[in-house]
Amino acid sequence: MITKAELSIPEYFDTQKVSEVWRVPYQKRAHQAKEWAVKYSIQPAATDKKQICLLIIDAQNTFCLPEFELFVGGRSGSGAVDDSLRLCKFIYRNLHSITTIAPTMDTHTAMQIFHPIFWINDAGEHPLPAATLITLEDVQQGIWKVNPAVADSIAGGNYSALQKHALHYVQKLSDDGKYPLTIWPYHSMLGGIGHALVSAVEEAIFFHSIARNSQALFEIKGGNPLTENYSVLRPEVLDGPDGVSIAEKNAKFIDKLLGFDAVIIAGQAKSHCVAWTIDDLLTEILARDVKLAKKVYLLEDCTSPVVVPGVVDFTEAADAAFLRFAGAGMNVVQSTQSIDTWPGFSWLGF
Structure with a gap:
């Protein structure tokens, strides 16, 4: 049995491709992984004592x-x-x-409390992502309000309940000493690359x-x-x-x-x-x-x-x-x- 320090890195691993998007050749890698397990006497994880x-x-x-x-x-x-x-x-x-x-x-998904479309100001503008922190004072003073147009998708059309939740939410973040609500760019979108x-x-x-x-x-x-x-x-x-x-x-x-x-x-x-x-x-x-x-x-x-x-x-x-x-x-x-x-x-x- 080999020691923990002896495993090498498979030849297929290309350091130059780490910053790229590409399709993993699953069947080929599966075959290579089985060969790797035999070569290095790698046992099934279920046998691990620790x-x-x-x-x-x-x-x-x-x-x-x-x-x-x-x-x-x-x-x-x-x-x-x-x-x-x-x-x-x-x-x-x-x-x-x-x-x-x-x-x-x-x-x-698109309509979440930290995405721009969730919020709106009196000019009808959404907050700029990555550059906007929405504080308790912002919501109390009406600088940022919940976008009424999202209430149907998120709260069954109950805008007042959604606005009440928004105030409670930033209050809770403040009380618990957490980061202020950050408006992020749309990201990690379900179904997207x-x-x-x-x-x-x-x-x-x-x-x-x-x-x-x-x-x-x-x-x-x-x-x-x-x-x-x-x-x-x-x-x-x-x-x-x-x-x-x-x-x-x-x-x-x-x-x-x-x-x-x-x-x-x-x-x-x-x-x-x-x-x-x-x-x-x-x-x-x-x-x-x-x-x-x-x-x-x-x-x-x-x-x-x-x-x-x-x-x-x-x-x-x-x-x-x-x-x-x-x-x-x-x-x-x-x-x-x-x-x-x-x-x-x-x-x-x-």
Whole structure:
């Protein structure tokens, strides 16, 4: 049996194609994955004595490719592309150690509370995406109001209820100390190319599934029109103005993650969906057993923060969040390091 450090990267992997969209040749890759398993004596994931989950957050075209809507460039300008390259290499090198890969899929339709069409001002204009934060004061003063034309699609024509919800929503964000409501460009649109996984990442996940006989654990998030859903574990707001539930935390997936012996986290964006997911996971850990934080590993070189040059830079906020996670007992690691050398991995018995 080989050691964890001995797997190589398949010859078909083309580093120059990580920033492109293309069709994965599934049948060919499946055949190669079976050959790979034989060559390296890779056993089915069901035989793993220690269960390792790689949680990949929103590695979708919309966030990871430069020509798409919400490319996460970070300060380098090529952040998510570089992250995807390192992530693919990490998957291939550690194919025999990763039990399950869990990709999350940010999933939206046009009429959602964070898209321009949801809001309107007295001049009949929609807010500019990526440049508009809607605060509690904005809604209280009527600077931004719910677009009456969307009420039929979202609230059965009840515009007053929808406006009441909007006020409650920004109030709740303010009270809970969350980011103000950001108006984002239309992105991760269900059925669109932007919604799809980055081709190179999809290919690596598929190869892993076949080589290890392990179904990828896809998690869909973000489809509720009345709330943001940065974290895959829970929406930003769970109730409406009358206390009636509009959403709930993803208890089943939380239990699934915490059932693994180790959870490795990567994806986009470090400042938003990644940070919010980790924060929610930490909240669950602190409520159950603080020692569970030791089983969480954050691939810091496989995630980048949102940076819109001249508009906003979330780098410092993202870095501060990761420092807080490390202070709580989670492990901040690099994908280029052997997992055998990661801090605390001996605690898991690897």
